Amino acid sequence: MPTLRDFQNEIEDIHDRELTKQRTQAIIDMNKENKRPPRPALAEAKPEANSGSSEPVADDSDWAAMQLEIQTLLLSGAERDHDRARDMLTQLLTRTRGECILWIGSRPPKTKLFTGEPLDDLSGWSGVSRTLEEVEKLCRDVTACVEEVGGKVSVLHKSETVQARAALLLRLPPPNVALTPEVRVAVVGNVDSGKSTTLGVLTRGGLDDGRGRARVGLFRHKHEIETGRTSSVGMEILGFLPDGSPILPKTANSMDLDTIRREKLGWEEISVQAAKIVSFIDLAGHEKYLKTTLYGLTSGAPACVMLMVGANAGLIGMSKEHLAISLALNVPVVVCITKVDMTPPNILAETIKQVVKVLKSPGCRKTPVFVKSTEMAIELSQVFANERLCPIFQLSNVTGDGLDFVRLFLNLLPSDEHDSSKFMNDQPLEYSVTDVWSVPYVGTVVNGILNGGTVKTGEQVLLGPDSNGNYQSTVIKSMQRKRAPVTSAEAGQCVSFALKRIRRQAVRKGMVIVHKTETPPRAIRRFEGQVLILYHNTTLQKNYQAMLHCGAVRQTVRITDMDHPQGILRTGDRATVKFEFISHPEFVKEGMKLLFREGKTKGLGVITRLLD
Numbered sequence: 351m352p353t354l355r356d357f358q359n360e361i362e363d364i365h366d367r368e369l370t371k372q373r374t375q376a377i378i379d380m381n382k383e384n385k386r387p388p389r390p391a392l393a394e395a396k397p398e399a400n401s402g403s404s405e406p407v408a409d410d411s412d413w414a415a416m417q418l419e420i421q422t423l424l425l426s427g428a429e430r431d432h433d434r435a436r437d438m439l440t441q442l443l444t445r446t447r448g449e450c451i452l453w454i455g456s457r458p459p460k461t462k463l464f465t466g467e468p469l470d471d472l473s474g475w476s477g478v479s480r481t482l483e484e485v486e487k488l489c490r491d492v493t494a495c496v497e498e499v500g501g502k503v504s505v506l507h508k509s510e511t512v513q514a515r516a517a518l519l520l521r522l523p524p525p526n527v528a529l530t531p532e533v534r535v536a537v538v539g540n541v542d543s544g545k546s547t548t549l550g551v552l553t554r555g556g557l558d559d560g561r562g563r564a565r566v567g568l569f570r571h572k573h574e575i576e577t578g579r580t581s582s583v584g585m586e587i588l589g590f591l592p593d594g595s596p597i598l599p600k601t602a603n604s605m606d607l608d609t610i611r612r613e614k615l616g617w618e619e620i621s622v623q624a625a626k627i628v629s630f631i632d633l634a635g636h637e638k639y640l641k642t643t644l645y646g647l648t649s650g651a652p653a654c655v656m657l658m659v660g661a662n663a664g665l666i667g668m669s670k671e672h673l674a675i676s677l678a679l680n681v682p683v684v685v686c687i688t689k690v691d692m693t694p695p696n697i698l699a700e701t702i703k704q705v706v707k708v709l710k711s712p713g714c715r716k717t718p719v720f721v722k723s724t725e726m727a728i729e730l731s732q733v734f735a736n737e738r739l740c741p742i743f744q745l746s747n748v749t750g751d752g753l754d755f756v757r758l759f760l761n762l763l764p765s766d767e768h769d770s771s772k773f774m775n776d777q778p779l780e781y782s783v784t785d786v787w788s789v790p791y792v793g794t795v796v797n798g799i800l801n802g803g804t805v806k807t808g809e810q811v812l813l814g815p816d817s818n819g820n821y822q823s824t825v826i827k828s829m830q831r832k833r834a835p836v837t838s839a840e841a842g843q844c845v846s847f848a849l850k851r852i853r854r855q856a857v858r859k860g861m862v863i864v865h866k867t868e869t870p871p872r873a874i875r876r877f878e879g880q881v882l883i884l885y886h887n888t889t890l891q892k893n894y895q896a897m898l899h900c901g902a903v904r905q906t907v908r909i910t911d912m913d914h915p916q917g918i919l920r921t922g923d924r925a926t927v928k929f930e931f932i933s934h935p936e937f938v939k940e941g942m943k944l945l946f947r948e949g950k951t952k953g954l955g956v957i958t959r960l961l962d
């Protein structure tokens with residue numbers, strides 16, 4: 351029987367095929383109009399970073415060689431070589447959009463590092479072995495070179511044991527807020543697993559008292575403060591400076607509740623200083639709010655999911671459901687075991703055993719890696735998503751144990767905004783609305799994600815489809831990114847728009863904004879999808895209704911037909927199914943991933959054909 355993994359691979363194939371088809375079409379259209387596809391953002395944004403170097407930018411295979419050459423040049427000590435090394439470092443930074451990790455000396459094999467094997471024998475080490483003096487000289491010289499071009503260097507890790515080696519974080523401050531890299535992290539887990547508390551501690555500094563002090567100020571509703579239970583999708587941001595340090599309020603260590611509430615750092619303040627922003631989507635743990643949590647997971651396009659597990663409670667209740675959904679959506683998962691301070695060692699050991707067992711089970715097929723050193727946190731942050739590794743952090747929000755590794759890991763997580771398999775810069779504008787408000791003196795404001803294309807303030811756009819499948823014309827009056835004003839945005843970014851002459855009631859989550867064209871996009875009521883039933887306790891037939899999540903679209907659908915011989919679907923069955931939106935047509939496309947749910951029933955799939 352084909353596994354979930356095989357089905358996910360199939361979905362990815364369909365998704366990639368559709369993307370390639372759409373991209374080819376966009377290039378053909380651009381050629382027809384004699385337009386060139388847009389250049390990558392950094393090349394436009396940082397001309398100064400590229401100046402002084404006439405070398406073409408190296409491709410991935412040259413990466414390690416380039417790092418080694420920089421070191422050789424710097425060790426030679428000649429002034430000409432220093433200039434050349436600086437130019438190469440600038441190239442490295444340009445290629446990596448202003449942020450990269452430079453390894454000095456030889457590196458232990460990842461397999462040994464991740465399995466915690468002793469590193470004392472040198473078999474399997476890569477790179478060139480250096481003396482401690484050489485490592486120190488290189489750290490100084492690289493810092494000098496990067497500072498000459500306006501960047502900052504921070505020493506992430508330095509070790510003299512076995513082999514002298516160091517890892518440096520090289521970062522250029524972004525030229526403006528519109529280009530600050532952002533990493534979206536969805537935080538899930540059971541009620542009371544410590545989601546809001548961990549976010550409070552990470553973003554506000556200071557520690558928790560074990561009675562909910564750190565989560566003060568994170569709640570959005572009165573009933574949340576009273577019950578201590580998150581019910582909505584909360585957003586928090588953590589900014590990192592070019593030197594790698596987190597941006598925290600001055601009162602980070604205050605013990606006074608009122609001061610913590612009052613002295614919260616504004617998002618705008620964080621975004622203008624930050625060289626990197628990690629935005630957390632704080633999702634509710636209670637079963638009652640699963641629909642909201644699912645919406646946050648599908649519409650927020652997170653780069654990874656942080657699954658919180660209370661060490662005292664283990665993987666219970668909704669946490670298993672959250673893990674299953676994250677895996678089904680193919681989002682990389684990081685596990686944080688909280689409350690290690692208050693958990694007796696035998697219970698902690700049981701929780702660890704259970705987490706490892708679940709992660710290794712055939713349904714997950716992940717390799718758990720316990721993060722126990724800075725070197726592991728650095729290496730994992732770069733590779734965990736592609737290698738089916740699941741980093742596990744053990745932390746306490748009360749004593750602060752393990753939090754440094756989490757911060758370091760988050761600081762280094764690569765942004766997926768420029769991942770062309772997810773977002774398409776070379777495509778026409780496609781922005782999906784995930785939130786809508788009415789702001790006094792501003793009007794209707796929407797928040798959402800640019801799935802494709804670029805957009806500027808003042809541009810004429812279409813918003814829709816409405817309940818009749820029509821699109822209405824509007825203008826983007828102003829734009830904000832993490833509450834800081836910007837004038838343009840590109841694919842992969844999460845931004846908010848103030849819309850001209852649009853009533854709040856006319857906007858629905860899941861609508862899209864596209865550039866004005868003669869023929870507006872189609873509004874779809876019926877479509878066909880390939881699905882896999884992940885769970886159903888009996889059988890699923892024609893006319894079955896469930897809540898469908900597809901990007902920012904969330905609506906009840908009805909199954910109108912299926913190609914299964916018996917006309918019924920059971921757990922583990924795969925079929926081509928025809929769906930119909932119950933209340934109004936939506937903007938959906940071939941290749942989009944879908945998830946439907948009703949009670950415990952869950953199905954996963956991909957849209958293969960639009961039927962209207």
Ligand SMILES: Nc1nc2c(ncn2[C@@H]2O[C@H](COP(=O)(O)OP(=O)(O)OP(=O)(O)O)[C@@H](O)[C@H]2O)c(=O)[nH]1
Pocket residue numbers: 539540541542543544545546547548558559560561562563564565578579580581633634635636658688689690691692745746747748
């Ligand atoms: N001792 C100890 N207590 C903690 C730790 N982390 C969180 N807590 C406490 O656990 C309780 C629940 O934490 P929350 O952050 O509200 O849990 P949650 O997962 O956000 O819960 P929901 O919002 O309902 O989904 C609070 O009283 C915290 O003070 C920890 O590391 N150690």
